[in-house]
Amino acid sequence: MVSYVIRRLLQSALILLGVSLVTFILLYLIPADPARQIAGRSATAQTVENIREQLGLNLPFYEQYVRYLLNLLQGDLGRSYLQKTEVSELIAARLPATLLLMAGAIFCELLIGLTMGLVAALKRNTPTDTTLMVLSFTGVSSPQFVIGILLLYVFAVQLGWFPIGGYGTFMHLVLPSLTLGLLGAGWYARMMRSAMLDVLRQDFIRTARAKGLKRVQVLFGHAVPNALLPIIAMIGIDIGLFMSGIVVVESVFGWPGIGQLAWQAIQRVDIPIIMGVTLVSACAIVLGNFLADMVAPLIDPRIKLR
């Protein structure tokens, strides 16, 4: 177990190193000149050269990369080219909003997905089942910016039940969480349905019924907990899905998280921010997968970590 954890941590470090290298190369290849961009349109050639030197942009590629890594090891993600603020400060200021949104999304996807899956399993092969599965399929396949704008238009603009984007109160959280969670809800509905069908066929369910338990007791005391086990482990993997979703959802709803930060930085080619957010997301994904793997044997003793 301990050796497994150590091995996984080493692997994670390698993955992060790889991510940083690939991102750095991609950003290096962009034909925009950061020094010129910082200097602005009225700068003289001398100013541009000064800036290039101060940022080390005149160094060969590998030297720039090594410099970046050394700073990174000291927790220094650099300064934004355009905002002139420490990237770590920008990310730290926005991380709570993103975590809150993710928590909301996890709540939404579990609530909606599990309920739908459960009902579909109990009403197997009825029109209800079919309808729910079509809905879940729609959830899985709809682009989030479409869902987001649709929800915003109907519930915020037309009905006025929710604020039109922004951040601050519980009401602000509802629509973006729902948008981010619907994709996962679709997956969970399908997983929950098949897990339930699987469990309901098992011997211990028959035993429970045979000893005279009420239907509700059988369902929530025996069937659901067993069906839930494999699903819980999936939440860690969701974090990776969310990381791609937040860029869209946060931009649509004006949610002040790191996804919005990334989107702004990409549009303005603010390289240190793009690097920083990419690394933070990669960390989150690695961590999510790691947690999912660690939790799995606790839930199902048949799984052993080696």
Next chain:
Amino acid sequence: MKVRYLTGVASAALLAATLAVPASAEDIKQGGSMIVTYKDDVSTLDPAIGYDWQNWSMIKSLFDGLMDYEPGTTDLTTDLAESYTISEDGKTFTFKLRDGVTFHNGRKLTAEDVKYSLDRVVNPKTQSPGAGFFGSIKGYDAVAAGEAESLDGVTVVDPLTVKIELSRPDATFLHVMALNFSFVVPKEEVEKWGADFGKHPVGSGAFSLEEWTLGQRLVFKRNADYWRAGTPKLDQITFEVGQEPVVALLRMQRGEADIPGDGIPPAKFLEVMKDPQSKDLIIEGGQLQTGYVSMNVKMPPFDKLEVRKAVNMAINKERIVRIINGRAVVANQPLPPSMPGYDKDYKGYPFDPEAAKKLLAEAGYPDGFETELYVYNTDPNPRIAQSIQADLAAIGIKAELKALAQANVIAAGGEADQAPMIWSGGMAWIADFPDPSNFYGPILGCAGAVKGGWNWSWYCNEELDKLAAEADSITDPARKEEREKLWGKIFTSIMDDAPWVPVFNELRFTMRSDRLGGPDAIFVDPVHIPVNYDYVWAKDVQ
């Protein structure tokens, strides 16, 4: 002969006159607040560094410079300077500072601060994008090269007098002293915050920064000790960031915001203009901007004058203006109409595809040729480029569209052999200050025709460069008209060589909620872009 200009009294009187809607300025009660929304995070508020149209006006509200403009106009006036004198040779400016001006931290502003701020902005360590504007100050080269810390030409005569000597006459120098880059910062605060001064700005302006929550909002509070009595009118301004323009518009219509700072989104423009409820809330103004197609005179076939003229006659500018819902006026010369030096009588090239075809044949391209048109990939620019593409096709020129990110188009334009044609939309030159010289050097002069420069047509006419230098050495205000005439001539001479197709001058439309009062001109201020926040007042406290 020494000349003495506007004193404080005169400028105050002028100010009152501009603001006398609906009552006199003194009758407007102070108080109230407004909410301005923006899509992007506010970048730095350090006046030496901030250089986008979002922080430009914010910095003007937080800081002061020696000079400024009358609200809502392009007329220079004094600001921190109470008065100034110019020596006869036009190379020495002596500014007398207003007494009793304090920074937001309570300390008195002196001539030392003016000197410190100018030394700082030129110092390469500051990385100021505006350092080059101060090139005419004596000692600039040594400081810019990092060999000296202090500008030789700037001397503190006494605590309220600063003398600035130039190495050459510079007719635009007073405009430079009104640029944000020259604004006065307190040394102790700059040293305290270091690179984070832009997040903790302390100036002497009408507002002070009260709160800045990264990624969410900034709050400006009225500076009760502001030297201009009765200004600003509002107690508080909240800037909310991270809001898409469409969302911002909806929030404004619901009364949750007062000014959508990014303007009216193009997709909503017609709807808003037709809506009887909102059309009265929209204010239209000009902009010191020209949208143009550049032709790289170093890349064949655009090295041929006939070809460039043919392109000038082939493009249907009226249709392009229609594409953007009439949010612009057709242009025929590089200068925008509100810029001094604009030649009202100049007719430009007519739209005449037949004549264009003839010119192409004369140049040796009876069947046209293939080329590339670079364009910034955000709406409406690709649509405009398509319209240009169709016009060119009509005279036989097959132009392939290269729609790229802004930074990439700019990079391509800065190479001598990469972009034969560029549609400037979304990146177009907007004047830093209302003077024609600002429309020449970087974008049409030889100085800009360098690798990484902004002269995308790589046009370099040394004779015109000489004329330009001559015009800028006319510093005597009495010869202002002569100077503007000369500039007008330079720009129409450029059109004889046709390195550009001037297409349109964009108009600006600002929408503001019914709660806000103030003269229309300050909502489309040509200098305090987008809005001159200092003179907005709230109707609900009147």
